[in-house]
Amino acid sequence: MTQKIEDTIAALTKRGAQLDAQRSAARMALDKATKARQDALIGVDDLDDQKLIKLQRAVSDAASLLEGIDDAIGILMKEKAEAEARLAAEQDRIARAAAAxxxxxxxxxxxxxxxxWIEQSxxxxxALGELHWNFECGQLAAYxxxxxxxxxxALNFHSPELNAMPLAIRDGSMAIPAPKPAPVAPAAPPAVTPEPLFDYQPVKHGPTFKGGVPRSPKLDPALVAADFRVIDRSSEEREITIAVPRML
Incomplete structure (x- = not known):
């Protein structure tokens, strides 16, 4: 049935394309006939009745043909829409039957x-109850x-509804169930990119380091020329006087 409807739609589509081409030709013929009649009516030469009748007949024939083609296109579009509706209904029926x-x-x-399952439970x-003197076995047996x-x-109450679902799906009173979602794979951990080795260029009279360290920033030449040195004062003794409030 589906293939038959699809063939009908294909034939209607093909015929519609042919009618569209014929309509374009008929539209051009009508425009040409109308222009010829207009040129004859406003021309300076005398226009006899026979020639006018001939020109008018050409316009009438072209207009009638164009109107007939438009009517045919309208009927064709209606038949195609009905065929597409039948196809959609048939496809829905097949899908519902499969889902049901x-x-x-x-x-x-x-x-x-x-x-x-109930019997085995x-x-x-x-079996667990035989070990009633064991607390865990007693709890498991009850569970x-x-x-x-x-x-x-629950299933005794829900069973009539479950058995009624296929019929509801077939007659359209229930939507077709959505497919079960696919399990989502866990995201892979981000790749760890090792840090590049640092290229350290020591400054003259500056401190020395071992191992990879960041590249020294560009120093002010004046600071480098001043040759500042770090003085260790950690061994010097200092006295700090603080004020403590008196407790009465």
Whole structure:
């Protein structure tokens, strides 16, 4: 059905292009006939009735042909729009049928897995309960029993809704479920770029360093010529007088 509608739309599109070309030719013919009639009417030569009738017939024929082509184009556009609407409806029907079938399969898988899971949960809870004198086993047994009971109760209430979803998807009362999002891969850590080695150029009479250090900034020649030296005063003794408030 989809292929048939697509073929119809393709044929209508092709015919529309042909009518557009014919309309352009008819428009040019009408303009030419109208111009010829106008030149004859305002000309200085006498215009006999037979020639005027002939010119008027050419204008009328060209106008009638152009009007007919416009009507055909309008009908063609309407048929194409209807065909495109049918195609969209058919594609939507196919998509809904596929989505409904997928939901039916998933709901069946849930119902099929529910009963064995509950049975195995009860078996596990009973096995843990045998070690009731152990606190952790007793807590785990209660937790497993509670989980199984809650899941069973919830699905018993929710099962009619799950089974009604495929029909709702088919008839259009429910939107087609969005696809499951793909897991997002963790971002890779940023690449660590090693810092380039520094090229240190010592200044005359300046301090010396070992290892890689930043390049010395450009110094003022006057400061370099002054040959400043650092004096170590850490061993000198100093006395500092401070005022302390008297406590009464």
């Amino acid at each position: 079938e997928e939901v039916t399969t998933k709901v069946s898988a849930i119902e099929k897995a529910l009963k064995p 009860r078996i596990l809870a009973d 497993v029993q509670n989980c199984a009971a809650q899941v069973e109760t």
